[in-house]
Amino acid sequence: MNNTFKKLGLSVIGIGIAAAVAYAAGVTYDLHKSYAISDTSVNDEVAPTQAQIQHGLYVAHAADCAACHTAQGGKPFAGGYAIGTPFGQIESSNITSDKETGIGNWTxxxxxxxxxxxKGTHGYLYPAMPYTAYSQMTDGDVRDLWAYMRTVAPVENRVIEDKLPFPFNQRWLMGGWNLLFFKPQVFKADPTKSVDYNRGAYLVEGPGHCAACHTGKNFLGGDTADFLQGGSLDGWYAPDITPNPHAGIGTWSEADIAAYLKAGSNDKAVSTGPMTEAVENSTQYLTDADLHAIAVYLKAQTPSTTTAPAAVSADDSAMKLGQRVYESQCIACHVSNGNGVRKMIPPFAGSSIVKASDPATLLHMVLLGSDGPQTETNPTGAGMPRFDWKLSDDEVAAVLTYVRNSWGNAAPPVSQTSAQQARAKLGAQAWIGH
Ligand code: HEC
Ligand code: HEC
Ligand code: HEC
Structure with missing residues (x-):
């Protein structure tokens, strides 16, 4: 049985188990969970103040609602943004105030x-909508967010959210999934920890939904216990952000973390892909105090236990080919000692992204390039050219093996097969040397 079939087989068995649990307990779940908002000052009758609407916008930024609910080139919050999951494609809903196709009639x-x-218009939502994290949001934040959402201009756009194949299109199964993986609970501060730590915990675990990307998922799409220790996305890898000095951000100071979340870059890294979107749409708008709080919280996590493997030897044939490719194609920007250019071109030496167990982000960057982050603090981010047309699968794999194992780095080699698979998956161009 090859891996895909194995995974699919496991998923179907898993779905079966989830279904059985749902059957046994789904009804109980529905009848006995109270959805009442506990703060009774929160209601639809009282018109929100301007300050509440302003704060709602801040919450919308912190929660990055626009990231998923705005399609590329589409109107804000009008939905239709496609999210690839291991189970199939899901599109985000229209959450503008349009009464027919949006949520204009909602309370x-x-x-x-x-x-x-x-729970949405069609029943249980799929966790591609991060309600599993948002459940921690306070009543006040939800109320103000709603106040803001009601000011969003209506846009008529009918979205068919669910394009999943059977059995994953059976929304009721999510009742079972929720029992297994969803613990609806408003955030509770830990009185033994500092105010900053608690604010950071709230932002990271709640609205910021950092674990949606940075925590690995099990075969049913639920979070594993390895909180913030790295997760594979659709063609990207969100690295370990625990204070592990090899695999995570153990060498970063609190100020480094805050600077990265504000500008998309610092002395140690430049964001790419989904993190650039998170910085551009969300974290750059957070106050310095909130960014500091996130940094305090991340630095206080238990470091993952990942250790560095032995580096691939410089005599290895892939390392030699990789070095040749590096010196002809990459050195002009990433420079000979792998240190890059401060805040513009990320350093390779010591980078946890470069050393990540899953090289998806690296393959993505080399094959398709990227525009680089553009933020208010750093409006002129530099771009990285694409090399799909210029380098063979062999060369892509070799240059990555080389950067993963030079300048003190050590990480498993990247295989030609993974370069080939990434090229197909990402729809990259063929190498012109064929
Ligand atoms: C990571 C992507 C993502 C983020 C971030 C996100 N959403 Fe969603 N949202 C979705 C997807 C996908 C759906 C459709 C899910 C489904 O149909 O099962 C959805 C559905 C919804 C729905 C249900 C609409 C309906 O008609 O049933 C609402 C309301 C909603 N989102 C509001 C929000 C708000 C408010 C935020 C920010 C606090 C937010 N979303 C952030 C992906 C996201
Ligand atoms: C949509 C997915 C996604 C979300 C949500 C997300 N991240 Fe990331 N994050 C990534 C990816 C992918 C990278 C790797 C970027 C790169 O390679 O340049 C990353 C990189 C990072 C890094 C840099 C790590 C390094 O070693 O360079 C930090 C720090 C970070 N994220 C923190 C956060 C925090 C804090 C949150 C929540 C507020 C968050 N991220 C939310 C996907 C995400
Ligand atoms: C014209 C300058 C330029 C060249 C040439 C170039 N890069 Fe880059 N590279 C960049 C920039 C700028 C970024 C940051 C882009 C971003 O953050 O989105 C980057 C980012 C990367 C990343 C992501 C690292 C991270 O921490 O997220 C990898 C991997 C990478 N480059 C590999 C290579 C390889 C391998 C080559 C040669 C085959 C190469 N680059 C050639 C400018 C360049």
């Missing part, structure tokens, strides 16, 4: 049910 209670409890 605060309905909004709360969707955002914190994962």
């Amino acid at each position: 605060l209670a309905q909004f709360d049910r969707a955002v914190r409890h994962g």
